[in-house]
Amino acid sequence: MKSQQEWIDTLQLEKHPEGGYYLRTEESEETVVRNNQERKLYTSIYFLLTTESPSHFHQLTVDEIWYYHDGEPLTVHCIFEDGHYEQIKIGKDISKGERLHYTVPKGTIFGSTVDKDYALVSCAVIPGFDFTDFKLFTKKELLEKFPEHEMIIDKLTLEKI
Template identity: 50%
Template sequence: YCTAIYFLLTSENFSAFHRIKQDEIWHFYEGSPLYVHVIDPSGKYTRHEVGLDFANGQTPQLVVPASHWFASSVKDMDSYSLVGCTVAPGFDFDDFELADRQELINKFPNHQDIIKKLTR
């Protein structure tokens, strides 16, 4: 089975770094493009741009593999992104881990700027 949600993220907020034990598929619906920031288990950082401007490299959906740290933020100021996430097997809070800022910085010191920006 799978689970699916949709939510509105504003430019005044962000989805903090976290990881889950399942793959998560992001779907773009409306508004400003969304940055999805991913740190893989080896420490490689990638900023993906989820949106509808295909000519400039945006994609309408993105798969974040299981056990990768990820966060998201709205690209444009004074805007919003309406997005959805599908998780398979289905999302369970027991499989969710919110990043501890200092622990993540200790593990990935090269990415401390983005970690500080996208953790609480």
Template identity: 55%
Template sequence: MNQKSEHYWVEQLELIPHPEGGFFKSVSQPAEIYHIKEGYERPLYTSIYFLLNDESPSHFHRLKSDEVWYFHAGDPLTVHMLHHNGHYNQVKLGDTLENNETLQFTVPKGVIFGSSVEDQGSYSLVSCMVSPGFDYEDFELFTQAELLKDYPQHELIIKKLAFEILPD
């Protein structure tokens, strides 16, 4: 199989750094607006290309909308989730279904999550669709200290996928 490099995808798709980690490009947003409540409107959905590598994971964050992840190319990617009740679980996106990988997965709104690829030199290209549509006002990044206060039992994954200090 002829696997393209991560640099190929970054260049061809014109991806730029994302504040949570990885590289992205917004690719779809309809004209329709979803009226959630007075003063709170969002596009019906938004969609991005998103590329993560072993040096740049998606750091722990939370959205106010569901986010559907679609695997496209590269290596398997793990979505790590911290739930309100303290439960941690993970889902592996990839195209090797016999290894319990899945081609798509929906992260429920309100769940704290981050994503990573494991092996040195590996990357994963996915698309992420958010409905109602993404807005940075609905995006919350977390520090290690914030998460360790509520989820001390998950220290290893928090230290791997949460910022010590939030980026500017």
């Protein structure tokens, strides 16, 4: 297994605004129109998260599919539109309930953590990702709406964006 720094160097990953490191690897030549805006049909990134650099709580207006590649299992923390919280483990040990891939439904507020070292995944978005579909949250915003999830909100949100 490669080290996190070997993956960052080999794949030429850059810091992502929500945390972790990424590189856009794929985008469709075909486009679609969504909300009067031309978009790529799909996009995909490599995404590496570490214990020190998790994915902070954010929300997309489209579904995002996560595919596990290497490293330790990763936990996707989801606050669904109805307000319930759930943890989904992505990794290769199916016997322990881990999943090789997971689709985060649009509108879900989510972030991800790695308990030890790092996890390397790919994320695919259809239609293609655009930062106009992305919202990052502050701790205050989420605690006002979901005080019952204070422990995980404290862990995965920033005071200021």
